[in-house]
Amino acid sequence: MPRSRDDSATEEMVYEGIPVKIVRKNVKNLRISVHSDCTVRLTIPKGCDPLDLLEKKRDWMLDKIENNRSLRERCESRSDRMLLFGKEFAMQLDADLKKGCHIDTETMTIHYASVADFGKFVKKALEERIEQRICMISSAMGVSDHVGNITIRKQRSRWASCSHVNNFNFNIRMATLPLKFFDYIIVHELAHIREKNHSPRFWAIVAKHCSNYLICRKHLKEYWIFCNTNVYWKALIE
Numbered sequence: 022m023p024r025s026r027d028d029s030a031t032e033e034m035v036y037e038g039i040p041v042k043i044v045r046k047n048v049k050n051l052r053i054s055v056h057s058d059c060t061v062r063l064t065i066p067k068g069c070d071p072l073d074l075l076e077k078k079r080d081w082m083l084d085k086i087e088n089n090r091s092l093r094e095r096c097e098s099r100s101d102r103m104l105l106f107g108k109e110f111a112m113q114l115d116a117d118l119k120k121g122c123h124i125d126t127e128t129m130t131i132h133y134a135s136v137a138d139f140g141k142f143v144k145k146a147l148e149e150r151i152e153q154r155i156c157m158i159s160s161a162m163g164v165s166d167h168v169g170n171i172t173i174r175k176q177r178s179r180w181a182s183c184s185h186v187n188n189f190n191f192n193i194r195m196a197t198l199p200l201k202f203f204d205y206i207i208v209h210e211l212a213h214i215r216e217k218n219h220s221p222r223f224w225a226i227v228a229k230h231c232s233n234y235l236i237c238r239k240h241l242k243e244y245w246i247f248c249n250t251n252v253y254w255k256a257l258i259e
C-alpha cells in the first residue's frame with residue numbers, strides 16, 4: 022500500500038465496474054465524490070470497510086455517474102466545434118493568415134494561423150471580458166476599491182480563486198462561458214472580498230447579485246467537461 026507523507030494510505034478497487042480510489046486517513050467523517058471522468062473517490066477512517074459506504078451510497082453514486090456519462094457524450098458529440106463565450110464556431114486552419122485569428126460571424130468560423138496564435142487570441146479576449154465585467158459588477162457590489170491583481174491561469178480543478186489580499190486567478194476555461202454563467206463566477210469571486218469563506222453570509226451576498234446562482238453552478242460543470250473533451254480546448258489547457 023503506497024504511503025504518502027501525510028500518513029494517508031490509498032488503494033484502488035472496482036465496484037460494479039466503477040474504478041474507486043480509496044483514501045484511508047485520520048478523518049471523522051466519510052467522504053465520497055464522483056468525478057467528471059466517472060471515477061469515484063472515497064475518504065474513510067482507517068479500519069473502516071469501504072464496501073459498507075459503497076452499498077449505502079450505491080443508488081446516489083450510479084445516478085451521478087449516469088449523469089456525468091450522458092454529459093460527456095453530449096460534449097463529445099460537439100467535439101469538432103469550438104465554444105467561445107457560449108457560441109459555437111467551426112475551426113479553420115488558414116494558410117493565408119500569416120498571424121493571428123479572424124472570426125467570420127456570418128459562417129460562424131474561426132480562421133486561425135496557428136494553435137499558438139489561437140491561444141493568444143482566446144487569452145486576450147478573456148482578459149478584456151474579465152476586465153469589463155469586473156469593472157461593472159464590482160461597482161454594483163460596492164467593492165471596486167478592493168480589487169487586486171488579475172491573472173489568467175490553466176488551473177486543473179477550479180474556475181477561479183481569490184487570495185487573502187484580493188488578487189484573483191481566473192481559469193482560461195472561462196472563455197467558453199455564456200455571459201450569465203461568466204458573471205456568476207465574477208460575482209462569486211468578488212463576494213470573497215467581503216467573506217473569505219463559503220458561509221451563509223457569503224452565499225447571501227452572491228444571491229443578492231446573482232439570483233439564479235444555483236442554476237449557474239449546475240451548468241458550469243457541463244462547460245468544464247466540454248473543455249476536457251474538446252480537441253481545441255484540450256490544446257489550450259494542456
Ligand SMILES: [Zn+2]
Pocket residue numbers: 209213218219
Ligand atoms: Zn469561493
